């Protein structure tokens with residue numbers, strides 16, 4: 001498992017990614033549990049303030065154990081999170097991980113998920129040393145296929161019975177993003 005930092009803030013041109021905080025629970029409660037957010041994710045469909053508080057608290061353990069790195073997506077010059085982006089399912093050698101994300105419905109169709117995913121993947125490759133990031137997307141989740149394509153992930157095909165949720169197995173379309181070749185003239189992300 002990788003060693004994940006206790007605190008992380010990543011600044012992009014349009015979004016900042018930062019750690020979830022206890023005071024974000026009301027913002028989470030307001031959007032999570034809505035069909036538009038939980039339909040294609042592991043976010044529970046029944047979501048209360050206590051669900052949000054418990055999730056934020058669990059992230060600390062996930063960070064320490066090297067299993068979960070979830071960051072709030074905040075628009076530049078705003079304070080309230082509008083979504084989540086995460087790296088999970090790290091391989092034992094720490095070289096591979098899976099990417100996930102969601103946006104509040106009001107924050108969609110402006111490219112924010114694409115910006116957030118690009119920022120976190122770049123950090124994952126450059127700082128964490130990942131060599132490959134996987135995305136597993138339900139076939140009918142067109143918006144998420146769009147994000148995968150915009151960040152340059154390559155569609156691998158359908159993986160049968162890939163994920164278990166709601167008491168059944170789901171087929172997923174798998175995308176892979178490879179670590180880009182390093183160009184010594186490129187500025188690096190903050191460490």
Ligand SMILES: CC(C)(COP(=O)(O)OP(=O)(O)OC[C@H]1O[C@@H](n2cnc3c(N)ncnc32)[C@H](O)[C@@H]1OP(=O)(O)O)[C@@H](O)C(=O)NCCC(=O)NCCS
Nearest residue numbers: 037040101102103108109110111112113114137143144146
């Ligand atoms: C998946 C999800 C995050 C995608 O959200 P999104 O708003 O479509 O994605 P982005 O924020 O990257 O925005 C892209 C859209 O904004 C448009 N856009 C506008 N300005 C843009 C800009 N500056 N840069 C990029 N895209 C821009 C794009 O054209 C695109 O619209 P299109 O699909 O009609 O072409 C969102 O649908 C969601 O939260 N779904 C529920 C959870 C989920 O499914 N998560 C993924 C599980 S695998």
